[in-house]
Amino acid sequence: MRASGYPLVEVDAAAALVLELTPVLGVERVAIAHCIGRVLAEDLVAPASLPAFPSSAVDGYAMRSTDAGKAIRVLGESAAGRPFAGTIGPGTAARILTGGVLPDGADCVVMVEEVRLDGDLVTTPAPLQAGSNFHRPGADVRAGEQVLVAGTQLGAAEIGLAAALGFPRLPVRRRPRVALMSTGDELVEVGGKPGRGQIVDSNRWALLAALREAGAEVRGLGIGPDEPEALRQLVVDALREVDVLVPSGGLSMGPHHLVKPLLESLGTVHVGRVKLKPGKPFTFATLPPTGGRRGDGNIAFGLPGFPVSSLVTFEVFVRPALRKMQGFTRLQRPTLPVRLAYDARPGADRTEFQRVRLHRDGRELVAETTGSQSSSRLMSLAGAHALVRIPPDDQGIKAGSIVDAMILSLP
Ligand code: AMP
Numbered sequence: 001m002r003a004s005g006y007p008l009v010e011v012d013a014a015a016a017l018v019l020e021l022t023p024v025l026g027v028e029r030v031a032i033a034h035c036i037g038r039v040l041a042e043d044l045v046a047p048a049s050l051p052a053f054p055s056s057a058v059d060g061y062a063m064r065s066t067d068a069g070k071a072i073r074v075l076g077e078s079a080a081g082r083p084f085a086g087t088i089g090p091g092t093a094a095r096i097l098t099g100g101v102l103p104d105g106a107d108c109v110v111m112v113e114e115v116r117l118d119g120d121l122v123t124t125p126a127p128l129q130a131g132s133n134f135h136r137p138g139a140d141v142r143a144g145e146q147v148l149v150a151g152t153q154l155g156a157a158e159i160g161l162a163a164a165l166g167f168p169r170l171p172v173r174r175r176p177r178v179a180l181m182s183t184g185d186e187l188v189e190v191g192g193k194p195g196r197g198q199i200v201d202s203n204r205w206a207l208l209a210a211l212r213e214a215g216a217e218v219r220g221l222g223i224g225p226d227e228p229e230a231l232r233q234l235v236v237d238a239l240r241e242v243d244v245l246v247p248s249g250g251l252s253m254g255p256h257h258l259v260k261p262l263l264e265s266l267g268t269v270h271v272g273r274v275k276l277k278p279g280k281p282f283t284f285a286t287l288p289p290t291g292g293r294r295g296d297g298n299i300a301f302g303l304p305g306f307p308v309s310s311l312v313t314f315e316v317f318v319r320p321a322l323r324k325m326q327g328f329t330r331l332q333r334p335t336l337p338v339r340l341a342y343d344a345r346p347g348a349d350r351t352e353f354q355r356v357r358l359h360r361d362g363r364e365l366v367a368e369t370t371g372s373q374s375s376s377r378l379m380s381l382a383g384a385h386a387l388v389r390i391p392p393d394d395q396g397i398k399a400g401s402i403v404d405a406m407i408l409s410l411p
Protein backbone atom coordinates (compact mmCIF):
# COMPACT_ATOMS: atom_id res chain seq x y z
CA MET A 1 0.00 0.00 0.00
CA ARG A 2 1.39 3.36 -0.90
CA ALA A 3 0.06 6.53 0.69
CA SER A 4 -2.60 8.34 -1.28
CA GLY A 5 -1.23 11.29 -3.19
CA TYR A 6 -4.55 13.08 -3.30
CA PRO A 7 -5.06 16.14 -1.10
CA LEU A 8 -7.78 15.85 1.54
CA VAL A 9 -10.47 18.24 0.28
CA GLU A 10 -13.02 19.90 2.58
CA VAL A 11 -16.54 18.50 2.13
CA ASP A 12 -18.09 21.79 1.01
CA ALA A 13 -15.28 22.54 -1.45
CA ALA A 14 -15.56 19.04 -2.93
CA ALA A 15 -19.35 19.28 -3.19
CA ALA A 16 -19.11 22.70 -4.87
CA LEU A 17 -16.51 21.42 -7.35
CA VAL A 18 -18.66 18.40 -8.20
CA LEU A 19 -21.65 20.62 -8.93
CA GLU A 20 -19.59 23.09 -10.93
CA LEU A 21 -18.30 20.30 -13.21
CA THR A 22 -21.67 18.53 -13.56
CA PRO A 23 -23.53 19.37 -16.79
CA VAL A 24 -27.26 20.08 -17.11
CA LEU A 25 -28.76 17.55 -19.51
CA GLY A 26 -30.74 18.29 -22.65
CA VAL A 27 -34.47 18.65 -23.16
CA GLU A 28 -36.95 16.10 -24.53
CA ARG A 29 -40.69 16.35 -25.14
CA VAL A 30 -42.44 13.65 -23.16
CA ALA A 31 -46.10 12.55 -23.21
CA ILE A 32 -47.79 13.68 -20.00
CA ALA A 33 -48.57 10.04 -19.13
CA HIS A 34 -44.82 9.61 -18.53
CA CYS A 35 -44.04 12.97 -16.94
CA ILE A 36 -44.51 12.03 -13.28
CA GLY A 37 -41.37 13.00 -11.35
CA ARG A 38 -39.77 14.69 -14.35
CA VAL A 39 -38.46 18.25 -14.20
CA LEU A 40 -39.97 20.94 -16.41
CA ALA A 41 -37.31 22.44 -18.69
CA GLU A 42 -39.13 25.63 -19.75
CA ASP A 43 -41.60 27.96 -18.08
CA LEU A 44 -45.15 26.93 -18.91
CA VAL A 45 -47.38 29.80 -20.10
CA ALA A 46 -51.15 29.42 -20.37
CA PRO A 47 -52.20 29.63 -24.06
CA ALA A 48 -55.81 30.26 -23.01
CA SER A 49 -57.87 31.18 -19.97
CA LEU A 50 -59.39 28.70 -17.53
CA PRO A 51 -62.27 28.43 -17.44
CA ALA A 52 -62.66 29.51 -21.05
CA PHE A 53 -66.33 30.45 -20.53
CA PRO A 54 -68.51 31.49 -17.56
CA SER A 55 -69.15 28.12 -15.93
CA SER A 56 -71.82 27.28 -13.37
CA ALA A 57 -70.50 26.19 -9.95
CA VAL A 58 -73.82 24.57 -8.91
CA ASP A 59 -77.02 22.97 -10.19
CA GLY A 60 -79.78 25.63 -10.36
CA TYR A 61 -81.18 28.40 -12.54
CA ALA A 62 -79.32 31.01 -14.59
CA MET A 63 -81.13 34.34 -14.44
CA ARG A 64 -80.81 38.10 -14.01
CA SER A 65 -80.17 39.19 -10.41
CA THR A 66 -82.71 42.02 -10.95
CA ASP A 67 -85.42 39.33 -11.11
CA ALA A 68 -84.74 38.27 -7.51
CA GLY A 69 -87.90 37.34 -5.62
CA LYS A 70 -90.06 36.97 -8.76
CA ALA A 71 -91.68 33.98 -10.45
CA ILE A 72 -89.91 33.73 -13.82
CA ARG A 73 -90.27 31.43 -16.84
CA VAL A 74 -87.77 28.61 -17.51
CA LEU A 75 -86.87 28.66 -21.22
CA GLY A 76 -84.53 25.68 -21.47
CA GLU A 77 -81.43 24.01 -20.08
CA SER A 78 -77.65 24.53 -20.09
CA ALA A 79 -75.85 21.29 -19.19
CA ALA A 80 -72.09 20.64 -19.17
CA GLY A 81 -71.02 20.40 -22.81
CA ARG A 82 -74.56 21.31 -24.02
CA PRO A 83 -74.98 25.08 -23.78
CA PHE A 84 -78.35 26.88 -23.95
CA ALA A 85 -78.59 28.60 -27.34
CA GLY A 86 -80.94 31.45 -26.40
CA THR A 87 -80.65 34.64 -24.37
CA ILE A 88 -81.99 35.22 -20.87
CA GLY A 89 -84.06 38.39 -20.90
CA PRO A 90 -86.00 39.99 -18.01
CA GLY A 91 -88.48 37.56 -16.40
CA THR A 92 -86.80 34.43 -17.77
CA ALA A 93 -84.33 31.77 -16.61
CA ALA A 94 -82.59 28.58 -17.85
CA ARG A 95 -82.09 25.46 -15.83
CA ILE A 96 -78.30 25.06 -15.47
CA LEU A 97 -76.13 22.17 -14.31
CA THR A 98 -72.66 22.31 -12.76
CA GLY A 99 -70.12 23.07 -15.48
CA GLY A 100 -72.80 24.40 -17.86
CA VAL A 101 -72.17 27.67 -19.75
CA LEU A 102 -73.89 30.68 -18.17
CA PRO A 103 -76.28 31.77 -20.99
CA ASP A 104 -76.01 35.24 -22.51
CA GLY A 105 -78.07 37.77 -20.61
CA ALA A 106 -77.87 35.93 -17.26
CA ASP A 107 -75.67 37.41 -14.51
CA CYS A 108 -76.09 34.89 -11.68
CA VAL A 109 -77.07 31.34 -10.83
CA VAL A 110 -79.46 30.53 -8.04
CA MET A 111 -79.12 27.12 -6.41
CA VAL A 112 -81.86 24.56 -7.06
CA GLU A 113 -82.33 24.19 -3.27
CA GLU A 114 -83.33 27.88 -3.00
CA VAL A 115 -86.17 28.00 -5.53
CA ARG A 116 -89.75 26.77 -5.77
CA LEU A 117 -90.71 25.19 -9.10
CA ASP A 118 -94.30 25.22 -10.39
CA GLY A 119 -94.65 23.95 -13.98
CA ASP A 120 -92.27 26.10 -16.05
CA LEU A 121 -92.31 28.92 -13.49
CA VAL A 122 -89.58 29.19 -10.93
CA THR A 123 -89.89 31.44 -7.85
CA THR A 124 -86.51 32.84 -6.87
CA PRO A 125 -85.26 34.14 -3.51
CA ALA A 126 -84.27 37.74 -2.84
CA PRO A 127 -81.91 39.48 -2.82
CA LEU A 128 -79.52 37.94 -5.39
CA GLN A 129 -75.99 39.06 -6.12
CA ALA A 130 -74.84 39.53 -9.73
CA GLY A 131 -71.83 37.23 -10.30
CA SER A 132 -72.85 34.58 -7.77
CA ASN A 133 -72.47 30.82 -8.21
CA PHE A 134 -70.47 30.77 -11.46
CA HIS A 135 -66.76 30.90 -12.31
CA ARG A 136 -65.78 33.83 -14.53
CA PRO A 137 -63.58 33.19 -17.60
CA GLY A 138 -59.93 33.34 -16.50
CA ALA A 139 -60.84 33.08 -12.79
CA ASP A 140 -58.51 30.05 -12.40
CA VAL A 141 -55.84 30.89 -14.99
CA ARG A 142 -55.53 33.92 -17.24
CA ALA A 143 -54.31 33.51 -20.84
CA GLY A 144 -50.63 34.48 -20.94
CA GLU A 145 -50.07 33.76 -17.25
CA GLN A 146 -46.91 31.84 -16.29
CA VAL A 147 -48.34 28.82 -14.51
CA LEU A 148 -45.22 26.68 -13.87
CA VAL A 149 -41.56 27.67 -13.80
CA ALA A 150 -38.66 25.73 -15.27
CA GLY A 151 -37.11 23.52 -12.60
CA THR A 152 -40.45 22.43 -11.13
CA GLN A 153 -40.84 18.71 -10.54
CA LEU A 154 -44.04 17.47 -12.17
CA GLY A 155 -46.51 15.85 -9.80
CA ALA A 156 -50.17 15.00 -10.18
CA ALA A 157 -51.47 18.58 -9.88
CA GLU A 158 -48.88 20.00 -12.29
CA ILE A 159 -49.64 17.31 -14.88
CA GLY A 160 -53.38 17.91 -14.49
CA LEU A 161 -52.85 21.64 -14.97
CA ALA A 162 -50.82 21.05 -18.13
CA ALA A 163 -53.53 18.76 -19.51
CA ALA A 164 -56.25 21.30 -18.68
CA LEU A 165 -54.30 23.89 -20.63
CA GLY A 166 -54.10 21.57 -23.63
CA PHE A 167 -50.50 20.27 -23.51
CA PRO A 168 -50.30 16.57 -24.49
CA ARG A 169 -46.48 16.64 -24.12
CA LEU A 170 -44.15 18.69 -21.95
CA PRO A 171 -40.52 19.77 -22.30
CA VAL A 172 -38.56 18.02 -19.54
CA ARG A 173 -34.86 17.43 -18.89
CA ARG A 174 -33.45 14.08 -19.80
CA ARG A 175 -32.94 11.66 -16.94
CA PRO A 176 -29.25 10.92 -16.22
CA ARG A 177 -28.19 7.51 -17.51
CA VAL A 178 -25.90 5.86 -15.01
CA ALA A 179 -23.67 2.81 -15.29
CA LEU A 180 -23.45 1.13 -11.88
CA MET A 181 -20.78 -1.37 -10.92
CA SER A 182 -19.33 -3.01 -7.83
CA THR A 183 -15.68 -3.95 -7.59
CA GLY A 184 -13.85 -6.35 -5.34
CA ASP A 185 -12.61 -9.93 -5.48
CA GLU A 186 -14.44 -10.70 -2.24
CA LEU A 187 -17.90 -10.03 -3.66
CA VAL A 188 -20.50 -12.63 -4.51
CA GLU A 189 -23.95 -12.10 -6.02
CA VAL A 190 -26.87 -11.81 -3.64
CA GLY A 191 -28.48 -15.22 -3.25
CA GLY A 192 -25.13 -16.95 -3.77
CA LYS A 193 -23.30 -18.63 -0.90
CA PRO A 194 -20.30 -16.59 0.30
CA GLY A 195 -17.21 -18.72 0.83
CA ARG A 196 -14.70 -17.95 3.55
CA GLY A 197 -13.61 -14.32 3.23
CA GLN A 198 -16.33 -13.49 0.74
CA ILE A 199 -19.22 -11.07 1.24
CA VAL A 200 -22.45 -10.44 -0.59
CA ASP A 201 -22.47 -7.45 -2.95
CA SER A 202 -25.01 -5.19 -1.25
CA ASN A 203 -23.79 -1.82 -2.53
CA ARG A 204 -25.09 -2.40 -6.03
CA TRP A 205 -28.65 -2.87 -4.79
CA ALA A 206 -28.54 -0.04 -2.31
CA LEU A 207 -27.10 2.30 -4.93
CA LEU A 208 -29.55 1.09 -7.59
CA ALA A 209 -32.36 2.12 -5.26
CA ALA A 210 -30.71 5.45 -4.38
CA LEU A 211 -30.02 6.24 -8.05
CA ARG A 212 -33.57 5.45 -9.15
CA GLU A 213 -35.04 7.43 -6.30
CA ALA A 214 -32.89 10.38 -7.42
CA GLY A 215 -34.33 10.14 -10.96
CA ALA A 216 -31.58 8.21 -12.78
CA GLU A 217 -31.95 5.45 -15.38
CA VAL A 218 -29.53 2.75 -14.32
CA ARG A 219 -27.58 0.30 -16.40
CA GLY A 220 -26.17 -2.47 -14.21
CA LEU A 221 -22.63 -3.58 -15.02
CA GLY A 222 -22.56 -6.25 -12.32
CA ILE A 223 -19.40 -6.99 -10.35
CA GLY A 224 -16.46 -5.53 -12.23
CA PRO A 225 -13.55 -7.78 -13.17
CA ASP A 226 -10.42 -7.41 -11.04
CA GLU A 227 -8.16 -7.38 -14.08
CA PRO A 228 -7.22 -3.84 -15.27
CA GLU A 229 -7.68 -4.32 -19.03
CA ALA A 230 -11.01 -6.19 -18.72
CA LEU A 231 -12.31 -3.56 -16.28
CA ARG A 232 -11.21 -0.79 -18.60
CA GLN A 233 -12.98 -2.36 -21.58
CA LEU A 234 -16.20 -2.84 -19.62
CA VAL A 235 -16.15 0.80 -18.51
CA VAL A 236 -15.20 2.25 -21.91
CA ASP A 237 -18.03 0.33 -23.60
CA ALA A 238 -20.54 1.47 -20.99
CA LEU A 239 -19.43 5.10 -21.22
CA ARG A 240 -20.66 5.25 -24.82
CA GLU A 241 -24.23 4.88 -23.59
CA VAL A 242 -24.38 6.67 -20.26
CA ASP A 243 -23.78 10.07 -18.71
CA VAL A 244 -22.45 8.95 -15.35
CA LEU A 245 -20.26 6.13 -14.09
CA VAL A 246 -20.75 4.96 -10.50
CA PRO A 247 -18.33 2.25 -9.36
CA SER A 248 -18.18 1.33 -5.69
CA GLY A 249 -15.17 -0.10 -3.89
CA GLY A 250 -11.64 -0.34 -5.13
CA LEU A 251 -10.60 3.15 -4.10
CA SER A 252 -7.64 2.55 -1.82
CA MET A 253 -4.19 2.46 -3.36
CA GLY A 254 -3.41 -1.24 -3.02
CA PRO A 255 -2.57 -3.41 -6.04
CA HIS A 256 -6.14 -4.75 -6.30
CA HIS A 257 -7.68 -1.33 -6.26
CA LEU A 258 -8.10 -0.33 -9.82
CA VAL A 259 -10.71 2.42 -9.88
CA LYS A 260 -8.59 5.52 -9.30
CA PRO A 261 -5.89 4.54 -11.81
CA LEU A 262 -8.60 3.71 -14.34
CA LEU A 263 -10.34 7.09 -13.88
CA GLU A 264 -6.98 8.83 -14.13
CA SER A 265 -6.21 7.08 -17.40
CA LEU A 266 -9.65 7.96 -18.83
CA GLY A 267 -9.93 11.58 -17.70
CA THR A 268 -9.22 13.97 -14.85
CA VAL A 269 -9.59 13.13 -11.17
CA HIS A 270 -10.69 16.34 -9.43
CA VAL A 271 -11.36 14.92 -5.98
CA GLY A 272 -9.47 11.90 -4.67
CA ARG A 273 -10.04 12.14 -0.90
CA VAL A 274 -12.41 14.19 1.27
CA LYS A 275 -12.43 15.26 4.91
CA LEU A 276 -15.62 13.31 5.41
CA LYS A 277 -16.56 10.54 7.81
CA PRO A 278 -17.69 8.15 6.51
CA GLY A 279 -16.45 8.51 2.94
CA LYS A 280 -12.81 9.66 2.94
CA PRO A 281 -11.82 7.84 -0.33
CA PHE A 282 -14.67 9.43 -2.35
CA THR A 283 -13.44 10.19 -5.85
CA PHE A 284 -14.84 12.43 -8.57
CA ALA A 285 -13.60 12.59 -12.16
CA THR A 286 -14.61 14.09 -15.48
CA LEU A 287 -14.07 11.93 -18.55
CA PRO A 288 -13.94 13.51 -22.01
CA PRO A 289 -16.09 11.99 -24.78
CA THR A 290 -14.66 8.67 -25.94
CA GLY A 291 -14.31 7.82 -29.65
CA GLY A 292 -17.49 8.15 -31.65
CA ARG A 293 -19.60 9.25 -28.72
CA ARG A 294 -21.78 12.31 -29.02
CA GLY A 295 -22.19 14.85 -26.28
CA ASP A 296 -20.44 16.22 -23.27
CA GLY A 297 -18.36 13.36 -21.99
CA ASN A 298 -19.05 11.74 -18.65
CA ILE A 299 -18.69 12.28 -14.98
CA ALA A 300 -17.65 9.51 -12.63
CA PHE A 301 -18.21 9.06 -8.91
CA GLY A 302 -15.95 6.52 -7.26
CA LEU A 303 -17.83 5.57 -4.12
CA PRO A 304 -16.11 3.92 -1.16
CA GLY A 305 -16.68 0.20 -0.64
CA PHE A 306 -18.05 0.30 2.89
CA PRO A 307 -21.83 0.26 2.54
CA VAL A 308 -22.59 3.28 4.75
CA SER A 309 -19.75 5.27 3.18
CA SER A 310 -21.11 4.64 -0.30
CA LEU A 311 -24.61 5.80 0.66
CA VAL A 312 -23.48 8.83 2.66
CA THR A 313 -21.22 10.02 -0.17
CA PHE A 314 -24.14 9.38 -2.53
CA GLU A 315 -26.26 11.75 -0.41
CA VAL A 316 -23.60 14.41 -0.09
CA PHE A 317 -22.19 14.43 -3.63
CA VAL A 318 -24.08 12.27 -6.13
CA ARG A 319 -27.72 13.07 -5.45
CA PRO A 320 -27.32 16.87 -5.79
CA ALA A 321 -25.36 16.33 -9.02
CA LEU A 322 -28.06 14.07 -10.48
CA ARG A 323 -30.61 16.73 -9.59
CA LYS A 324 -28.55 19.41 -11.31
CA MET A 325 -28.40 17.23 -14.44
CA GLN A 326 -32.21 16.99 -14.41
CA GLY A 327 -32.64 20.75 -14.04
CA PHE A 328 -34.05 20.77 -10.51
CA THR A 329 -34.21 24.20 -8.88
CA ARG A 330 -33.53 22.70 -5.46
CA LEU A 331 -30.52 20.41 -5.40
CA GLN A 332 -30.19 19.68 -1.68
CA ARG A 333 -32.29 17.73 0.78
CA PRO A 334 -34.32 19.99 3.05
CA THR A 335 -32.84 20.75 6.45
CA LEU A 336 -34.72 21.28 9.70
CA PRO A 337 -33.53 22.25 13.19
CA VAL A 338 -33.55 19.26 15.55
CA ARG A 339 -32.68 18.85 19.23
CA LEU A 340 -29.88 16.35 19.85
CA ALA A 341 -30.79 13.71 22.42
CA TYR A 342 -27.17 12.50 22.70
CA ASP A 343 -23.65 13.91 23.04
CA ALA A 344 -22.25 14.01 19.50
CA ARG A 345 -18.48 13.60 19.60
CA PRO A 346 -16.56 14.89 16.59
CA GLY A 347 -14.99 12.47 14.11
CA ALA A 348 -11.38 13.55 14.76
CA ASP A 349 -10.21 15.67 11.81
CA ARG A 350 -13.13 15.02 9.48
CA THR A 351 -16.66 16.37 9.13
CA GLU A 352 -18.95 13.59 10.21
CA PHE A 353 -22.47 12.91 9.01
CA GLN A 354 -24.07 11.00 11.87
CA ARG A 355 -27.22 9.03 11.29
CA VAL A 356 -30.18 9.75 13.55
CA ARG A 357 -33.76 8.74 14.10
CA LEU A 358 -36.24 11.55 14.76
CA HIS A 359 -39.32 11.73 16.91
CA ARG A 360 -41.63 14.59 17.73
CA ASP A 361 -41.72 16.13 21.17
CA GLY A 362 -44.39 18.84 21.14
CA ARG A 363 -43.38 21.18 18.33
CA GLU A 364 -39.76 19.95 18.28
CA LEU A 365 -37.98 17.20 16.41
CA VAL A 366 -35.64 15.23 18.65
CA ALA A 367 -32.68 13.28 17.21
CA GLU A 368 -31.56 9.95 18.70
CA THR A 369 -28.43 8.25 17.45
CA THR A 370 -28.90 5.04 15.46
CA GLY A 371 -26.07 3.49 17.53
CA SER A 372 -22.58 2.53 16.36
CA GLN A 373 -21.66 4.75 13.42
CA SER A 374 -19.29 2.23 11.86
CA SER A 375 -19.06 2.63 8.09
CA SER A 376 -19.75 -1.07 7.58
CA ARG A 377 -22.88 -1.02 9.75
CA LEU A 378 -25.90 -0.51 7.47
CA MET A 379 -28.06 -0.70 10.60
CA SER A 380 -26.86 2.84 11.35
CA LEU A 381 -28.58 4.06 8.18
CA ALA A 382 -31.54 1.68 7.85
CA GLY A 383 -34.51 3.52 9.34
CA ALA A 384 -32.52 6.74 9.87
CA HIS A 385 -34.57 9.89 9.28
CA ALA A 386 -31.74 12.36 8.97
CA LEU A 387 -28.02 13.06 8.80
CA VAL A 388 -26.57 15.42 11.38
CA ARG A 389 -23.39 17.22 10.41
CA ILE A 390 -20.77 17.30 13.16
CA PRO A 391 -17.82 19.63 12.45
CA PRO A 392 -14.26 18.31 13.02
CA ASP A 393 -11.70 19.37 15.68
CA ASP A 394 -14.34 20.63 18.01
CA GLN A 395 -15.72 20.05 21.47
CA GLY A 396 -18.48 18.07 19.83
CA ILE A 397 -22.11 18.97 20.31
CA LYS A 398 -23.79 18.47 23.69
CA ALA A 399 -27.10 16.71 24.16
CA GLY A 400 -29.90 19.30 24.18
CA SER A 401 -28.30 21.49 21.50
CA ILE A 402 -30.24 22.49 18.40
CA VAL A 403 -28.55 21.53 15.11
CA ASP A 404 -29.59 21.51 11.45
CA ALA A 405 -30.36 18.03 10.15
CA MET A 406 -30.43 16.92 6.52
CA ILE A 407 -33.85 15.26 6.33
CA LEU A 408 -34.14 11.92 4.54
CA SER A 409 -37.71 11.27 5.67
CA LEU A 410 -39.92 12.53 8.48
CA PRO A 411 -41.25 10.31 11.27
P1 AMP B 1 -12.77 -1.12 -0.73
O1 AMP B 1 -13.18 0.31 -0.91
O2 AMP B 1 -12.81 -1.89 -2.00
O3 AMP B 1 -11.45 -1.24 -0.02
O4 AMP B 1 -13.86 -1.78 0.18
C1 AMP B 1 -13.90 -1.59 1.56
C2 AMP B 1 -14.82 -2.61 2.18
O5 AMP B 1 -16.15 -2.35 1.76
C3 AMP B 1 -14.56 -4.03 1.75
O6 AMP B 1 -13.67 -4.66 2.58
C4 AMP B 1 -15.91 -4.68 1.85
O7 AMP B 1 -16.09 -5.16 3.16
C5 AMP B 1 -16.85 -3.57 1.62
N1 AMP B 1 -17.43 -3.60 0.28
C6 AMP B 1 -16.81 -3.27 -0.88
N2 AMP B 1 -17.64 -3.41 -1.92
C7 AMP B 1 -18.82 -3.81 -1.41
C8 AMP B 1 -20.08 -4.13 -1.98
N3 AMP B 1 -20.31 -4.00 -3.29
N4 AMP B 1 -21.09 -4.51 -1.16
C9 AMP B 1 -20.88 -4.62 0.16
N5 AMP B 1 -19.72 -4.32 0.77
C10 AMP B 1 -18.68 -3.93 0.00
Ligand code: MG
Pocket residue numbers: 183184185249250251305
Ligand atom coordinates in the same frame (compact mmCIF):
# COMPACT_ATOMS: atom_id res chain seq x y z
MG1 MG C 1 -12.14 -3.64 -2.67
